[in-house]
Amino acid sequence: MAHPSQLGFQDAASPLMEELLHFHDHALMIVILISTMVLYIIVAMVTAQLTDKLVLDSQEIEVIWTVLPAIILILIALPSLRILYLMDEINDPHLTIKALGHQWYWSYEYTDYQDLGFDSYMIPTQDLTPGQFRLLEADHRMVIPVESPIRVLISAEDVLHSWAVPSLGVKVDAVPGRLNQATFIVSRPGVFYGQCSEICGANHSFMPVVVEAVPLDHFENWSSLMIEDA
Amino acid sequence: MIGTVRKQLSSHPALIPLFVFIGGGVVMSMSYLARLALRNPDVCWDRKNNPEPWNKLAPTYQYKFYAVGIDYSKLKKEGPDF
Numbered sequence: 227m228a229h230p231s232q233l234g235f236q237d238a239a240s241p242l243m244e245e246l247l248h249f250h251d252h253a254l255m256i257v258i259l260i261s262t263m264v265l266y267i268i269v270a271m272v273t274a275q276l277t278d279k280l281v282l283d284s285q286e287i288e289v290i291w292t293v294l295p296a297i298i299l300i301l302i303a304l305p306s307l308r309i310l311y312l313m314d315e316i317n318d319p320h321l322t323i324k325a326l327g328h329q330w331y332w333s334y335e336y337t338d339y340q341d342l343g344f345d346s347y348m349i350p351t352q353d354l355t356p357g358q359f360r361l362l363e364a365d366h367r368m369v370i371p372v373e374s375p376i377r378v379l380i381s382a383e384d385v386l387h388s389w390a391v392p393s394l395g396v397k398v399d400a401v402p403g404r405l406n407q408a409t410f411i412v413s414r415p416g417v418f419y420g421q422c423s424e425i426c427g428a429n430h431s432f433m434p435v436v437v438e439a440v441p442l443d444h445f446e447n448w449s450s451l452m453i454e455d456a
Numbered sequence: 457m458i459g460t461v462r463k464q465l466s467s468h469p470a471l472i473p474l475f476v477f478i479g480g481g482v483v484m485s486m487s488y489l490a491r492l493a494l495r496n497p498d499v500c501w502d503r504k505n506n507p508e509p510w511n512k513l514a515p516t517y518q519y520k521f522y523a524v525g526i527d528y529s530k531l532k533k534e535g536p537d538f
Contacts, residue, residue, distance in 0.1 A: 285468065285469055285470040286470070288470030288471075289469075289470045289472075289473055292470070292473040292474050292477070293473045293477075296473070296477040307522065308522070308524055311520060311521070311522045311523070311524050312524040312525065314520060315523075315524065315525055315526050316526070317525075317526075
């Protein structure tokens with residue numbers, strides 16, 4: 227989850243998010259270098275005491291400041307397109323889960339082997355135990371096995387919602403009447419938080435997404451227990 | 457018009473890289489649009505003979521422009537045969 231006064235991305239928990247993080251670092255570094263150079267030039271020109279009245283144009287510098295920015299843009303575009311196509315690849319998922327948005331909670335259905343479905347409501351602030359995160363915790367987490375490709379089919383039952391988990395690099399709109407697909411692999415066990423990302427009414431800020439990645443045998447125990455309890 | 461451009465280019469040769477990059481960009485975007493129009497399975501040109509091209513895809517058909525990690529020749533059909 228995000229920590230107070232955080233400016234950058236949350237730590238990546240999936241290979242795709244790592245790629246996005248590195249690309250962001252790459253693009254931001256280029257932007258910082260260019261901005262520093264421009265700022266220096268501005269200060270140098272504003273504070274200069276002397277002027278050369280005879281400099282009118284120069285073909286050489288025009289070539290340089292046409293070709294160099296074009297090369298820089300290509301160096302930004304190629305990794306960007308690579309990640310764009312990487313995000314859309316089908317990676318043979320081991321598990322398919324349906325995440326359905328309601329006003330104002332998420333419901334998850336694991337129907338690959340047996341029928342398992344449950345609702346995930348936010349834990350109200352007055353019911354939090356010490357150590358839990360305000361407005362982020364849910365009563366039932368979406369538990370998934372770690373290091374397995376997971377496919378999540380996202381839709382909504384009433385209005386637009388959006389299923390987002392920043393540390394996994396996933397944000398997919400939940401549109402009523404439409405099925406959207408997201409696939410990801412969680413690289414490490416842990417609990418990952420996200421929030422509904424499409425305005426959906428009064429409690430839009432109070433329907434978090436909580437994904438818990440556990441080893442496969444823990445996941446099997448959890449799903450057996452959930453099916454018995456239902 | 458091309459004659460005028462050529463004359464002005466000889467006194468301002470620095471504009472040649474501009475033509476190269478802008479021209480290259482135009483060529484790339486138009487050819488991607490053409491690829492989408494002709495190769496995208498969601499596009500239907502011939503309503504009589506091929507009305508729903510998205511139903512006729514082999515599992516090894518690469519419909520995306522760039523395959524980063526997938527080897528399309530190794531994919532198999534997942535659903536039942538009709």
